[in-house]
Amino acid sequence: MSARRQPSIPPKIPGYEFVRLLGMGGFADVFEYRQELPRRSVAVKVLLSGSLDQEAREAFFAEANVMAQLSHHPSIVTVYHADIASDGRPYLVMEYCSRPGLGTRYRMERFTVAEVLRTGIRVASAVEAAHHLGILHRDIKPANILATDFGWPALTDFGIASTLGSSAAATGMSIPWAAPELLAERPTGDARGDVYSLGATIYSLLVGRSPFEVTGRSNSPADLLSRIERAPLPTIDREDVPPGLSAVLARAMAKDPDRRFLSALALAHALQQVERSMHLPVTSIDLSQDILPEAPSSRGDADGSSGDGSRDDQVTRLRPVVSIDPHGGPSDLSQGFAAPAASPATRAQARAARRPQAPPPPLPGTGQGASSSRDVDEDATRLRPITTITAQTSVPDQRQRSWGTTGGDVPTGTTGGVPTGTTGRGPARAAAVPPPPAPEGTNPAQGYAGAQSYPEPQPYPVPQAYPAPQPYPQTLAWQQQGHPAQAGPVEQTGYVPQPGPSGYPSPGHPAQHGAGHSPEAPFAPSATAFSPTPAEIRSQHYRKPSSDDETGHRGPRRGWVVGAAAAVVVAALVTVGVLTLGRDADPDPQATDAPLPTPTAVEEATVPAPAKLTGIDQGDGTAEFTWENPDEQEGDTYVWREVTVGSQGEARRTTSSEVVVPLDDSTGVVCIEVSIVRDDGRASTMPVQECSR
Numbered sequence: 269m270s271a272r273r274q275p276s277i278p279p280k281i282p283g284y285e286f287v288r289l290l291g292m293g294g295f296a297d298v299f300e301y302r303q304e305l306p307r308r309s310v311a312v313k314v315l316l317s318g319s320l321d322q323e324a325r326e327a328f329f330a331e332a333n334v335m336a337q338l339s340h341h342p343s344i345v346t347v348y349h350a351d352i353a354s355d356g357r358p359y360l361v362m363e364y365c366s367r368p369g370l371g372t373r374y375r376m377e378r379f380t381v382a383e384v385l386r387t388g389i390r391v392a393s394a395v396e397a398a399h400h401l402g403i404l405h406r407d408i409k410p411a412n413i414l415a416t417d418f419g420w421p422a423l424t425d426f427g428i429a430s431t432l433g434s435s436a437a438a439t440g441m442s443i444p445w446a447a448p449e450l451l452a453e454r455p456t457g458d459a460r461g462d463v464y465s466l467g468a469t470i471y472s473l474l475v476g477r478s479p480f481e482v483t484g485r486s487n488s489p490a491d492l493l494s495r496i497e498r499a500p501l502p503t504i505d506r507e508d509v510p511p512g513l514s515a516v517l518a519r520a521m522a523k524d525p526d527r528r529f530l531s532a533l534a535l536a537h538a539l540q541q542v543e544r545s546m547h548l549p550v551t552s553i554d555l556s557q558d559i560l561p562e563a564p565s566s567r568g569d570a571d572g573s574s575g576d577g578s579r580d581d582q583v584t585r586l587r588p589v590v591s592i593d594p595h596g597g598p599s600d601l602s603q604g605f606a607a608p609a610a611s612p613a614t615r616a617q618a619r620a621a622r623r624p625q626a627p628p629p630p631l632p633g634t635g636q637g638a639s640s641s642r643d644v645d646e647d648a649t650r651l652r653p654i655t656t657i658t659a660q661t662s663v664p665d666q667r668q669r670s671w672g673t674t675g676g677d678v679p680t681g682t683t684g685g686v687p688t689g690t691t692g693r694g695p696a697r698a699a700a701v702p703p704p705p706a707p708e709g710t711n712p713a714q715g716y717a718g719a720q721s722y723p724e725p726q727p728y729p730v731p732q733a734y735p736a737p738q739p740y741p742q743t744l745a746w747q748q749q750g751h752p753a754q755a756g757p758v759e760q761t762g763y764v765p766q767p768g769p770s771g772y773p774s775p776g777h778p779a780q781h782g783a784g785h786s787p788e789a790p791f792a793p794s795a796t797a798f799s800p801t802p803a804e805i806r807s808q809h810y811r812k813p814s815s816d817d818e819t820g821h822r823g824p825r826r827g828w829v830v831g832a833a834a835a836v837v838v839a840a841l842v843t844v845g846v847l848t849l850g851r852d853a854d855p856d857p858q859a860t861d862a863p864l865p866t867p868t869a870v871e872e873a874t875v876p877a878p879a880k881l882t883g884i885d886q887g888d889g890t891a892e893f894t895w896e897n898p899d900e901q902e903g904d905t906y907v908w909r910e911v912t913v914g915s916q917g918e919a920r921r922t923t924s925s926e927v928v929v930p931l932d933d934s935t936g937v938v939c940i941e942v943s944i945v946r947d948d949g950r951a952s953t954m955p956v957q958e959c960s961r
């Protein structure tokens with residue numbers, strides 16, 4: 269198996285030194301660089317050269333701007349800087365998330381319920397923070413939750429984020445985690461779509477697959493779409509999952525948005541309740557103090573008061589209607605506060621985003637009442653449009669706000685002109701972006717679901733080791749959908765095209781669009797040729813991908829995506845940075861000062877990855893791996909090594925295109941990566957990886 273496109277050449281960026289490729293997305297490559305001052309690893313997302321039209325640039329910088337607005341949140345990837353490289357490609361410098369993200373882990377590991385709850389609450393608070401700024405993420409899924417050095421989940425990929433209240437019809441998202449109303453003929457949606465996707469993501473972490481995938485049955489996008497719309501949520505087949513948690517997820521993923529939690533915050537509260545019912549430490553909900561500038565005491569008095577009588581004063585100026593008590597449960601939510609008058613524009617958005625107040629069903633075992641006033645109160649969302657930043661944009665540093673009421677913030681400033689930031693999480697983390705403008709107003713009738721951060725009530729266990737990857741069994745031949753033969757089984761993951769203004773560009777550069785390379789979708793046939801809408805999926809009017817559609821992308825941004833099952837593991841390994849084979853032999857990426865490398869130049873400068881890497885379990889404790897050299901040249905050899913998530917074995921060189929490798933004793937599987945090495949020492953820019961099956 270091989271990637272359907274080569275990665276682009278990493279641009280030369282003053283003050284940064286290229287280290288390695290981290291991953292390839294539909295419209296961008298992500299590289300690790302070493303920032304010189306302050307010295308630290310960063311992830312640099314670089315728009316592909318084929319996506320350089322104005323719309324793409326604007327979308328790219330809009331994503332930078334959205335992320336910058338949210339960067340200070342402990343569970344959102346921090347953006348440090350955005351600019352245009354000397355080769356003309358926009359890039360985004362981000363916090364480097366060194367640990368395997370959830371997209372990598374959820375199919376390979378069994379998460380404990382405690383970790384799922386903790387993660388769910390943290391991501392929910394990130395989503396709530398985005399909603400407070402008027403931003404819908406619209407593509408929450410395991411692959412978009414990375415993990416920091418300290419194991420904190422970090423939400424990323426706001427490439428298709430939009431303002432609350434904007435047309436959901438223009439959105440795009442990954443079908444397995446998309447809310448039914450967003451998959452409808454006439455999509456509608458608001459913050460509750462993100463609530464659904466977050467519920468679906470949490471569900472996925474518990475079961476190791478997306479919610480409506482059925483093992484052993486067809487999981488085509490049409491199948492998924494139909495189940496998402498009509499089938500009841502399958503029971504979670506885990507004895508350690510309490511009924512209360514199942515009920516919370518069932519409510520988060522209710523088909524009718526009116527029956528869902530009305531906000532990500534409400535979902536976080538419900539997850540906290542489950543933690544309490546399980547006698548687990550209660551995870552804090554991290555929301556900025558600009559939402560509730562002077563928070564109640566960090567102990568979180570049950571009534572939400574600060575205990576010094578000052579709350580009422582603040583409340584009249586601000587908008588909180590709820591405070592969060594990680595120790596004692598949600599406070600009295602009936603105490604809503606008046607919000608400032610909204611501007612007409614904001615009110616219009618607010619109307620569009622207003623959440624209905626139909627009573628949701630009661631949740632057994634969670635204390636979540638069907639007609640909780642909290643949900644109504646939490647309906648409030650401060651709305652603010654995304655502003656598009658222009659090129660040459662440095663995300664200004666700002667550390668005025670802190671997360672949490674205790675703990676030492678780690679403020680950083682600008683050093684030597686290089687924007688700095690911290691990647692700290694939790695209470696010690698400081699903000700990195702200027703505080704958002706004062707709210708333009710909120711709908712007084714809606715109140716404001718303000719909250720605060722609290723000191724972390726328990727240490728977050730940082731996983732030290734990850735189990736070796738296992739092949740994902742849930743596969744289905746691409747041909748089953750009537751598509752031309754593709755190498756290997758595929759994972760059925762569909763994407764809805766999203767021609768919206770905040771999405772990435774519309775098709776138009778098929779030659780340069782790469783395969784989607786998220787863990788859900790390592791390889792993507794060209795969306796230009798094949799990017800069905802939900803309506804097309806329903807009617808089965810797919811356009812067949814042509815035989816040369818191997819360099820596709822997902823829709824305008826995310827076309828139809830399928831990934832080979834074991835490629836999930838491959839993508840995972842890419843994510844955790846095991847793609848180092850042949851790095852030394854790569855063409856010098858810094859030597860590319862030329863304006864913009866053409867695809868041809870890129871192809872010539874790079875050595876392809878081995879093709880059709882396959883590992884077959886021989887039944888004798890070993891697996892035989894074979895591969896092909898798609899561009900064999902005299903003197904070619906191969907370097908291969910064993911890989912597991914987070915580690916790699918000794919590199920070995922061979923002239924043969926097959927090796928026999930012992931299976932891992934504990935998993936019964938072995939994974940390797942292979943690189944072609946030219947006679948002159950150049951090696952595959954991106955080695956290929958595969959696991960035995």
Ligand SMILES: Nc1ncnc2c1ncn2[C@@H]1O[C@H](COP(=O)(O)OP(=O)(O)OP(=O)(O)O)[C@@H](O)[C@H]1O
Binds near residue numbers: 293364424425826
């Ligand atoms: N901050 C980061 N730290 C480490 N790795 C990262 C980081 N950001 C992205 N990556 C890696 O790069 C890959 C592609 O990134 P990303 O998903 O943001 O690109 P994209 O073009 O938006 O992709 P997609 O088409 O899937 O949306 C990710 O799957 C991940 O493996």
